Amino acid sequence: xxxxxxxxxxxxxxxxxxxxxxxxxxxxxxxxxxxxxxxxxxxxxxxxxxxxxxxxxxxxxxxxxxxxxxxxxxxxxxxxxxxxxxxxxxxxxxxxxxxxxxxxxxxxxxxxxxxxxxxxxxxxxxxxxxxxxxxxxxxxxxxxxxxxxxxxxxxxxxxxxxxxxxxxxxxxxxxxxxxxxxxxxxxxxxxxxxxxxxxxxxxxxxxxxxxxxxxxxxxxxxxxxxxxxxxxxxxxxxxxxxxxxxxxxxxxxxxxxxxxxxxxxxxxxxxxxxxxxxxxxxxxxxxxxxxxxxxxxxxxxxxxxxxxxxxxxxxxxxxxxxxxxxxxxxxxxxxxxxxxxxxxxxxxxxxxxxxxxxxxxxxxxxxxxxxxxxx
Amino acid sequence: xxxxxxxxxxxxxxxxxxxxxxxxxxxxxxxxxxxxxxxxxxxxxxxxxxxxxxxxxxxxxxxxxxxxxxxxxxxxxxxxxxxxxxxxxxxxxxxxxxxxxxxxxxxxxxxxxxxxxxxxxxxxxxxxxxxxxxxxxxxxxxxxxxxxxxxxxxxxxxxxxxxxxxxxxxxxxxxxxxxxxxxxxxxxxxxxxxxxxxxxxxxxxxxxxxxxxxxxxxxxxxxxxxxxxxxxxxxxxxxxxxxxxxxxxxxxxxxxxxxxxxxxxxxxxxx
Amino acid sequence: xxxxxxxxxxxxxxxxxxxxxxxxxxxxxxxxxxxxxxxxxxxxxxxxxxxxxxxxxxxxxxxxxxxxxxxxxxxxxxxxxxxxxxxxxxxxxxxxxxxxxxxxxxxxxxxxxxxxxxxxxxxxxxxxxxxxxxxxxxxxxxxxxxxxxxxxxxxxxxxxxxxxxxxxxxxxxxxxxxxxxxxxxxxxxxxxxxxxxxxxxxxxxxxxxxxxxxxxxxxxxxxxxxxxxxxxxxxxxxxxxxxxxxxxxxxxxxxxxxxxxxxxxxxxxxxxxxxxxxxxxxxxxxxxxxxxxxxxxxxxxxxxxxxxxxxxxxxxxxxxxxxxxxxxxxxxxxxxxxxxxxxxxxxxxx
Numbered sequence: 001x002x003x004x005x006x007x008x009x010x011x012x013x014x015x016x017x018x019x020x021x022x023x024x025x026x027x028x029x030x031x032x033x034x035x036x037x038x039x040x041x042x043x044x045x046x047x048x049x050x051x052x053x054x055x056x057x058x059x060x061x062x063x064x065x066x067x068x069x070x071x072x073x074x075x076x077x078x079x080x081x082x083x084x085x086x087x088x089x090x091x092x093x094x095x096x097x098x099x100x101x102x103x104x105x106x107x108x109x110x111x112x113x114x115x116x117x118x119x120x121x122x123x124x125x126x127x128x129x130x131x132x133x134x135x136x137x138x139x140x141x142x143x144x145x146x147x148x149x150x151x152x153x154x155x156x157x158x159x160x161x162x163x164x165x166x167x168x169x170x171x172x173x174x175x176x177x178x179x180x181x182x183x184x185x186x187x188x189x190x191x192x193x194x195x196x197x198x199x200x201x202x203x204x205x206x207x208x209x210x211x212x213x214x215x216x217x218x219x220x221x222x223x224x225x226x227x228x229x230x231x232x233x234x235x236x237x238x239x240x241x242x243x244x245x246x247x248x249x250x251x252x253x254x255x256x257x258x259x260x261x262x263x264x265x266x267x268x269x270x271x272x273x274x275x276x277x278x279x280x281x282x283x284x285x286x287x288x289x290x291x292x293x294x295x296x297x298x299x300x301x302x303x304x305x306x307x308x309x310x311x312x313x314x315x316x317x318x319x320x321x322x323x324x325x326x327x328x329x330x331x332x333x334x335x336x337x338x339x340x341x342x343x344x345x346x347x348x349x350x351x352x353x354x355x356x357x358x359x360x361x362x363x364x365x366x367x368x369x370x371x372x373x374x375x
Numbered sequence: 376x377x378x379x380x381x382x383x384x385x386x387x388x389x390x391x392x393x394x395x396x397x398x399x400x401x402x403x404x405x406x407x408x409x410x411x412x413x414x415x416x417x418x419x420x421x422x423x424x425x426x427x428x429x430x431x432x433x434x435x436x437x438x439x440x441x442x443x444x445x446x447x448x449x450x451x452x453x454x455x456x457x458x459x460x461x462x463x464x465x466x467x468x469x470x471x472x473x474x475x476x477x478x479x480x481x482x483x484x485x486x487x488x489x490x491x492x493x494x495x496x497x498x499x500x501x502x503x504x505x506x507x508x509x510x511x512x513x514x515x516x517x518x519x520x521x522x523x524x525x526x527x528x529x530x531x532x533x534x535x536x537x538x539x540x541x542x543x544x545x546x547x548x549x550x551x552x553x554x555x556x557x558x559x560x561x562x563x564x565x566x567x568x569x570x571x572x573x574x575x576x577x578x579x580x581x582x583x584x585x586x587x588x589x590x591x592x593x594x595x596x597x598x599x600x601x602x603x604x605x606x607x608x609x610x611x612x613x614x615x616x617x618x619x620x621x622x623x624x625x626x627x628x629x630x631x632x633x634x635x636x637x638x639x640x641x642x643x644x645x646x
Numbered sequence: 647x648x649x650x651x652x653x654x655x656x657x658x659x660x661x662x663x664x665x666x667x668x669x670x671x672x673x674x675x676x677x678x679x680x681x682x683x684x685x686x687x688x689x690x691x692x693x694x695x696x697x698x699x700x701x702x703x704x705x706x707x708x709x710x711x712x713x714x715x716x717x718x719x720x721x722x723x724x725x726x727x728x729x730x731x732x733x734x735x736x737x738x739x740x741x742x743x744x745x746x747x748x749x750x751x752x753x754x755x756x757x758x759x760x761x762x763x764x765x766x767x768x769x770x771x772x773x774x775x776x777x778x779x780x781x782x783x784x785x786x787x788x789x790x791x792x793x794x795x796x797x798x799x800x801x802x803x804x805x806x807x808x809x810x811x812x813x814x815x816x817x818x819x820x821x822x823x824x825x826x827x828x829x830x831x832x833x834x835x836x837x838x839x840x841x842x843x844x845x846x847x848x849x850x851x852x853x854x855x856x857x858x859x860x861x862x863x864x865x866x867x868x869x870x871x872x873x874x875x876x877x878x879x880x881x882x883x884x885x886x887x888x889x890x891x892x893x894x895x896x897x898x899x900x901x902x903x904x905x906x907x908x909x910x911x912x913x914x915x916x917x918x919x920x921x922x923x924x925x926x927x928x929x930x931x932x933x934x935x936x937x938x939x940x941x942x943x944x945x946x947x948x949x950x951x952x953x954x955x956x957x958x959x960x961x962x963x964x965x966x967x968x969x970x971x972x973x974x975x976x977x978x979x980x981x982x983x984x985x986x987x988x989x990x991x992x993x994x995x996x
Binding site (some may be wrong): 008011012015069089090112113118150213214215217218222241242243244252253257258260261262263265266268275276277285286287288291308 | 689719779845856979
Binding site (some may be wrong): 396397432435436437456457458459460461462465466471472473474475476477478481484486488489491493495496497537541635 | 714733739747750751752804874875877878879881882884885886888889890891892894895896897938939940942
């Protein structure tokens with residue numbers, strides 16, 4: 001009987017733990033590290049990363065490896081793209097990124113998704129440092145001697161965190177003035193939207209539902225960055241009351257969770273943004289056709305540019321609220337050409353000349369559509 | 376046993392039957408031929424591994440026949456479907472393992488398969504025939520016992536009951552007494568005799584020549600791939616045959632207490 | 647004759663005719679309860695009177711006092727999910743029970759022949775190359791059938807299919823398709839396709855639509871119906887190929903029927919809701935505890951139990967938390983401990 005008891009207890013413990021994991025989700029652990037500050041050698045500089053570590057880098061011609069999706073755009077803001085010698089696979093495959101920087105195709109891409117780093121390929125690239133978030137950074141730290149500049153952040157961060165991140169990058173890339181310029185551009189854009197939409201009362205704000213995946217049911221909840229992006233466009237998040245930032249479901253990017261069709265029907269959003277399929281298919285589907293947005297034809301493909309915009313990036317922070325405000329309240333922006341605004345942004349921030357056709361592709365989601373396989 | 380002389384009906388005719396193991400092409404037996412008449416009780420003797428089981432399985436249609444022919448009531452069994460063969464001939468295996476705890480009644484009821492269509496389940500008549508089969512073998516009290524909780528001897532009786540529920544006239548028994556104690560052995564032999572008395576035609580593979588003398592009107596020996604003549608057991612079973620077939624010395628005795636019956640007494644070499 | 651023992655009478659009572667009838671009634675009631683609760687529960691709050699009115703309103707002309715969304719929720723979301731849940735649960739349980747009999751092994755599940763692995767690979771490839779749900783489902787179905795066909799062909803020996811070879815071939819084919827699925831995941835773009843593949847494999851009834859059901863339901867009902875029709879004969883397969891043949895059963899034909907029907911059932915289930923484990927293994931076991939191993943009774947019990955179980959689990963999956971819990975996770979969390987306790991309780995037989 002005691003043997004049975006042991007087995008039963010063991011199974012109960014496993015069951016309880018599994019249930020806890022399923023329902024509670026995991027929270028990311030934060031560890032603090034400090035290291036000794038060395039007096040910098042003449043041709044070096046010291047950078048303090050977001051964890052408080054001090055990393056010694058060459059004073060000039062630093063070779064960076066940038067591991068991460070959205071942050072892959074940031075080096076271009078500071079004009080240091082040629083110093084980035086190892087990149088991330090997803091951004092590398094984006095059509096628009098390849099147009100802006102054809103050389104990215106030839107660079108080694110040791111990181112595919114979060115937690116998947118090909119250490120040997122990274123070592124072969126021989127960077128002076130790696131810029132990444134916790135999971136990837138830990139892998140590099142465990143297997144190599146390459147110093148890691150840790151970023152902290154999650155899908156829950158908003159504009160404030162974005163500004164801090166840009167400032168931080170300005171220091172790392174030794175171009176703090178460009179960081180200030182970006183802040184100014186961001187503030188200018190948000191203020192512009194606020195000005196145009198100042199007469200939109202709070203209760204009149206359009207409710208927006210973003211559903212990813214083939215069945216359009218993977219959402220970003222009220223505790224994610226998207227909430228701020230939507231609020232900046234004077235819209236409300238149809239999934240506001242659902243928290244999705246914590247934990248990670250297998251098969252979904254962190255920050256996304258799947259909801260049931262019922263919840264969408266209950267929210268009855270005025271605008272729907274999808275990233276797969278077509279708006280025509282959705283409006284014809286028997287489950288979606290009765291929703292306000294479907295009946296009024298306000299179903300749009302998610303815009304995407306250098307990277308996808310369902311992530312917190314320096315691109316989506318500026319352009320997404322602009323895009324949404326334009327589509328949610330067209331009557332307030334009749335004199336504005338979204339394409340021209342975009343052309344201006346890319347030129348000023350990235351020194352990247354975008355023609356009207358490409359700008360239009362960004363707006364209508366045409367850029368991400370050309371992104372199919374990963375090889 | 377007493378054979379009926381008038382109007383002997385041949386049930387099974389075997390001609391030139393040979394069987395080879397499919398993988399090694401090794402011969403199990405070759406050129407076996409004999410007839411089984413209605414009412415016969417034939418004992419098939421021979422040492423372990425000579426192919427008695429294989430011969431029975433060929434007769435039952437379980438193993439495919441490539442050389443030779445087997446005729447059942449005049450028809451070649453290669454042209455017959457399993458259901459047809461099973462409705463006329465019931466095969467009782469040496470052992471049966473059931474991975475699931477069916478009640479004994481369900482096991483016996485499986486014998487009705489050849490009488491039921493693909494999409495049918497047993498009906499009232501099948502229940503009655505099953506009960507009758509249990510009664511005939513004398514195990515009605517076992518009917519609701521779970522088959523994983525019965526002894527080897529009880530299993531043999533259950534399998535015989537299953538064969539009877541098939542309502543075929545012919546029984547092929549594959550070493551029905553091999554794993555049983557003396558009491559159960561006798562029980563099986565009594566059952567065989569009772570069944571023969573009610574008109575069954577029976578072919579028994581066995582390696583107890585004594586049992587042949589107790590039950591059968593004909594016997595044969597299968598050794599080194601050849602089958603002997605199928606004839607009166609008392610003719611076949613001799614001290615010489617026992618020496619040649621099994622390599623043992625015996626004495627075949629009669630005793631006034633046993634009437635006409637003979638018994639086989641093995642002689643052990645002492646030291 | 648050995649005398650009657652306590653075990654004998656106990657077993658007799660447990661599997662007696664009256665007890666079986668009681669059990670069926672209880673199970674039917676449980677099924678009805680799970681259907682009703684699934685109909686009434688959900689993130690979109692609808693009062694029970696309203697539900698009744700909406701359903702009534704479908705057949706009789708009464709005044710529409712509800713929002714359009716309510717009708718959509720009931721007829722396009724909940725009812726399809728309930729029906730699909732029933733089909734998946736009953737189908738996988740039936741498939742598991744038949745295969746357990748055919749393989750003479752109660753540890754066999756509906757996935758032993760490689761259907762699920764094949765179907766998973768079919769879905770992965772379709773997601774990789776196309777962007778249509780319909781193509782994904784067609785592909786998963788087709789590859790599920792292909793996998794079983796390969797298993798079947800690999801185990802043919804002189805027009806016979808020995809059971810041990812079927813099991814081994816099933817393992818080989820299953821592993822082959824699993825590894826190819828992993829390869830597809832590796833090749834897929836990490837931003838969209840790879841998560842889509844993984845998520846599809848996890849299992850969910852979230853995307854069941856009426857259109858899907860119109861195609862798959864007839865297939866499942868027909869296959870399940872055939873298995874139920876031959877359920878008594880399947881008992882005989884548990885005696886082994888030789889004994890079954892001797893008893894007059896056309897074993898090759900019957901095995902073919904079991905394999906084809908259980909494959910169609912499993913492939914359809916995987917098509918509708920991804921890979922959901924444990925149902926095909928645990929439900930027949932529970933059924934045997936209730937009704938005994940005789941498939942004449944076991945299979946109807948499996949239909950009722952499997953259907954009720956799946957509907958209940960799906961209801962939990964979509965209402966317990968604000969976001970959907972993958973079905974495969976829930977069935978494992980619930981099924982594995984049940985199975986473990988079954989293992990520990992059983993002294994003899996299955």
